[in-house]
Amino acid sequence: MKFVAFERAKQGTGASRRLRHTGRTPGIVYGGTVEPSLIELDHNALWHALKKEAFHSSILDMELNGKSNQVLLRDVQMHPYKPLVLHIDFQRVDANTKLHMKVPLHYSGEENSPAIKDKSLVNHIVTELEISCLPKDLPEFIAVDLSKLTKGASLHLKDITLPKGVTAVTHGKTNPVLVAAVAPAGEEEAAPAAEAAPAADAKAAPAKAAPAKAPAKK
Numbered sequence: 001m002k003f004v005a006f007e008r009a010k011q012g013t014g015a016s017r018r019l020r021h022t023g024r025t026p027g028i029v030y031g032g033t034v035e036p037s038l039i040e041l042d043h044n045a046l047w048h049a050l051k052k053e054a055f056h057s058s059i060l061d062m063e064l065n066g067k068s069n070q071v072l073l074r075d076v077q078m079h080p081y082k083p084l085v086l087h088i089d090f091q092r093v094d095a096n097t098k099l100h101m102k103v104p105l106h107y108s109g110e111e112n113s114p115a116i117k118d119k120s121l122v123n124h125i126v127t128e129l130e131i132s133c134l135p136k137d138l139p140e141f142i143a144v145d146l147s148k149l150t151k152g153a154s155l156h157l158k159d160i161t162l163p164k165g166v167t168a169v170t171h172g173k174t175n176p177v178l179v180a181a182v183a184p185a186g187e188e189e190a191a192p193a194a195e196a197a198p199a200a201d202a203k204a205a206p207a208k209a210a211p212a213k214a215p216a217k218k
Contacts, residue, residue, distance in 0.1 A: 001054055002061040003045065005029070008038040016087070025085045029062070029071060032092035039064065039090075046085055050076065057103045058140045059093055070135070072099065093135045100169060102128045103139055105178065109147030115181035118151040126178045129157075130169040137165030146179060155179040 008019070008026060016026045025043045030036040049055045055073060062069045071090040079086055093099070110122055129142060144160050156175045157168055170176060 001049065001052070001058065002063065003041065003049060004063045005039040005041050007065065008040040011038055020084070020086070025088060027088040027090065029064070029069070029090045029092060032094060034092075037064070041088065043085060046088065047083070050085070053104060054140050057101065059135055059138060060090070062090065072101065095135055098132050098134055099138060100130065100132050101138060102130045104128045104141045105144050106141045107144050107146050107179070109145045110149070112147050113149040113181075115146075115149045115151050115153070120151045120181040120183055122146065122149065123180045123182065124178075125180060126176065130171075131162070131166050132169050133163075133166045137163065139163045139166060142166075144178065149179065149181050151181055151183065153181050 005027070011026075019026050019040055020043070023043050024040045025046050027039045027041060028036055029039055060071050060073065062071045070093040072093060073088070074091045075087075075089040076085060077087040078084070105124075105127055107124060110116060113122070115122055131139075131142075142160070142162065144155070146155070149155060154177045156177055157170065158175050160178070162168060
C-alpha cells in the first residue's frame with residue numbers, strides 16, 4: 001500500500017492541535033540510520049487506510065519529499081470518543097533486519113468441517129499471530145484450513161504450516177491452541193445428566209416389602 005506524508009515543521013501540543021483543526025494528523029517516522037522525521041498526513045485519507053487490514057500488517061510505501069520509504073505502522077493514538085486519529089507512528093524498514101509483527105490469521109473451510117456437521121461450536125481463540133521474519137518474507141496474513149477439524153478437537157500452532165522464512169514468537173508458550181471445537185452447551189449438560197439419571201433412579205426406587213409372616217397357630 002502507498003500513501004503520501006509531508007514534513008512537519010512544528011511540534012508540541014499546541015502545534016499538533018492546530019494541525020488537527022486543519023484536517024491533518026501529526027506523526028513520526030523513526031528507525032534506520034537517520035534521525036526521526038516529523039510528518040503530517042491527510043486525516044481523511046489516513047482514516048480510510050486504517051480500515052484496511054493490510055495497512056496494519058504489511059510493509060507500506062510512504063512518499064516523503066518525493067522519495068519512497070518502506071515503513072511499518074507501529075502505533076496509532078485515537079481520540080477516546082471522536083472518530084479522530086490523534087497521532088501515528090511509523091518505523092523504517094531495513095531489508096537485512098528481522099521484523100517482529102502481528103499478522104492476522106485467516107480461517108477457512110470451517111463450514112465444511114466434521115465439527116460443524118456434528119453441530120460443534122468452533123471457537124477462534126487466536127485471531128492474530130506474532131511472527132519474526134525478514135521484510136521480504138512478511139506475509140499480509142496466514143491462511144489456516146479448518147476443513148478437517150473434528151468435534152472435540154483443538155488446532156495448535158504446530159498443526160499449521162507457516163510461510164517460508166517465518167517463525168512464530170510465542171513468549172514461552174510452546175504450542176498454544178489456536179482453535180477449539182466444542183459441543184454445544186446443552187449437549188454438554190445433557191451428558192452428565194444422563195449419566196446421573198440411573199444412579200438417581202436406583203436411590204429413588206422403593207425397597208421391596210418384606211414377605212408377610214404367617215399368623216401364629218393357637
